[in-house]
Amino acid sequence: MNDTLALLFSPVALLGRTVLSVVAELGGFCIFLFQGLYRIVAPRPSAGKIVQQVYFIGVKSIFVIVLIGLFTGMVLGLQGYYTLVKFGSEGLLGAAVALSIIRELGPVLTAIMITGRAGSSMAAEIGIMRISEQIDALWTMGINPMRYLIAPKLAASLICFPRLTGIFDVVGIGGGYLTGVVLLGINPAVYFDRIDAAVELGDVTSGFVKSLVFALLVAAICCYEGYFTHARRDGFGAKGVSLATTAAVVVSCVTILVADYVLTSFLL
Numbered sequence: 591m592n593d594t595l596a597l598l599f600s601p602v603a604l605l606g607r608t609v610l611s612v613v614a615e616l617g618g619f620c621i622f623l624f625q626g627l628y629r630i631v632a633p634r635p636s637a638g639k640i641v642q643q644v645y646f647i648g649v650k651s652i653f654v655i656v657l658i659g660l661f662t663g664m665v666l667g668l669q670g671y672y673t674l675v676k677f678g679s680e681g682l683l684g685a686a687v688a689l690s691i692i693r694e695l696g697p698v699l700t701a702i703m704i705t706g707r708a709g710s711s712m713a714a715e716i717g718i719m720r721i722s723e724q725i726d727a728l729w730t731m732g733i734n735p736m737r738y739l740i741a742p743k744l745a746a747s748l749i750c751f752p753r754l755t756g757i758f759d760v761v762g763i764g765g766g767y768l769t770g771v772v773l774l775g776i777n778p779a780v781y782f783d784r785i786d787a788a789v790e791l792g793d794v795t796s797g798f799v800k801s802l803v804f805a806l807l808v809a810a811i812c813c814y815e816g817y818f819t820h821a822r823r824d825g826f827g828a829k830g831v832s833l834a835t836t837a838a839v840v841v842s843c844v845t846i847l848v849a850d851y852v853l854t855s856f857l858l
Contacts, residue, residue, distance in 0.1 A: 618814075618818075619810070619811070619814055622740075622810065622813075622814050622817070623806070623810040623814075625736050625740075626736055626740040626741055626744045626810060626813070627744065627806075629734065629736045629737040629740065629741035630741045630744060630745050633737065634741075635737050635738070635741040635742045635745065636742075639738070639742035640742045640745050640746055640749075642742070643742045643743050643745070643746030643747075644746045644749055644750055646708060646711075646746075647704065647708045647743070647746050647747060647750045648746065648749065648750030648753065648754060650707075650708075651703065651704055651707055651708060651750070651754060652754070652757065654703055654707060655700060655703060655704075655754050655757055655758050655761075656757065656758075656761050658699060658703055658758070659691075659696075659699075659757065659758040659759070659760075659761035659762040659765065660761050660762070660764070660765040660768075661765060662691070662695055662699060662758075662762050662765065663687060663691060663761065663762035663763060663764060663765025663766040663767075663768075663769070664765040664766065664768055664769045665765075665769075666686070666687045666690055666691065666695075666762070666765075666766055667683060667687055667765065667766035667767070667768070667769030667770040667774075668769050668774075670683050670686045670687055670690075670766070670770075671683055671769070671770055671774050671776070674686065680770075680774075680776060681776070681777075681780045681784060682784055682788075683766065683770045683776055683781065683784070684763075684766065684767075684770070684776075684780070684781035684782060684783075684784040684785040684788075685784040685785055685787070685788035685789070687762070687763060687766030687770070687785075688763050688766070688785040688788065688789050689788055689789060689793060691758070691759050691762040691763060691766075692759050692789060692793050692794055692797045693793055693796060693797055693854075694850070694854070695758075695762065696755050696758045696759040696762060696797055696801075697751075697755050697797050697798075697800040697801040697804060697850070698800075698804075698846060698847070698850050699758065700751065700754050700755045700758045700801065700804075701751065701801065701804035701805075701808055701842075701846045702843055702846060704747075704750075704751065704754065704808065705808050705812070705838075705839055705842045705843060705846070706839060709808050709809070709811075709812040709838055709839060709842055710812070710835050710838060710839050712743055712809070712812040712813055712816060712838075713812040713813070713815045713816040713834055713835045713837075713838035713839075714816065714831055714834075714835045715816065716739060716813055716816030716817050716819075717815070717816040717817075717819035717830065717831035717834045717835065718831055719739070719816075720816065720817060720818075720819045720820050721819060721820060721826070721827055721828075721830065721831060725739075725817070735817075739813070739817075740813050740817070743809050743813055744805075744806065744809045744810065744813075746809075747805040747806070747808065747809035748802060748805050748806070750805070751801040751802065751804060751805035751808075752798045752801045752802060752805075754801075755797060755798065755801040756798075759797065763785065766781075767781060792857075796853075796854075796857040799853065799857065800849075800850060800853050800857075803849055803853060804846050804849065804850075807842065807845050807846065807849060808842045808845075808846070811838055811841050811842045811845060812838040812839075812842060814838075815834040815835070815837050815838035815841070816831075816834055816835075816838065818834075819831055819834040822834060
């Protein structure tokens with residue numbers, strides 16, 4: 591009888607353990623995020639640390655952002671033209687490209703690119719510091735790791751993400767111009783006039799709001815995964831760092847897409 595009851599309730603017990611584990615993980619992440627945000631303002635991290643992270647996250651990501659933005663705009667221009675020409679509305683290409691990039695593709699693709707280039711590095715760096723006991727050494731010396739390691743990365747992400755998103759938007763619209771005007775022969779005045787008529791301040795604002803939210807999520811998730819590498823159950827040491835880095839990138843990308851849907855539903 592007891593075996594039968596145990597077999598009957600085992601799926602329920604598994605579900606309960608899973609839910610409790612997820613809730614505990616989310617709670618720990620929220621506490622980690624709030625501690626990092628608090629350390630940005632009181633006491634503030636050194637300006638030098640923030641500048642270093644701005645260079646690493648922002649300046650060194652410009653090339654890949656420009657490259658992805660250019661080809662994204664060119665693809666949108668090409669696909670948009672052959673879709674709109676079926677309805678005799680190819681003059682709307684500029685508006686279609688600009689709104690698609692400014693509202694959605696700019697902040698989302700920028701965040702994903704930075705996650706792959708800088709986020710994975712942040713997770714690996716902090717993970718290595720954790721397994722080599724450098725973070726414990728900081729505590730021993732009276733240095734708060736949240737202020738020394740995490741807060742500069744959060745602050746630099748908040749600075750860099752909107753600016754890189756703006757670069758992506760401008761280059762993407764330029765890529766659409768290359769395809770639509772230079773290659774396919776749309777009137778350049780019509781292209782830019784449609785952009786001016788269709789794009790409103792709210793569209794630009796919503797894109798930058800998304801980029802700020804993505805900045806917090808990406809930086810916090812990547813730092814969190816690296817910071818708690820030693821607490822992973824599926825690996826330790828070098829394997830733990832590799833798993834933490836992989837988890838940081840995957841979770842960040844999924845969270846970006848989920849957050850994009852939630853934000854879009856509120857900002858539209």
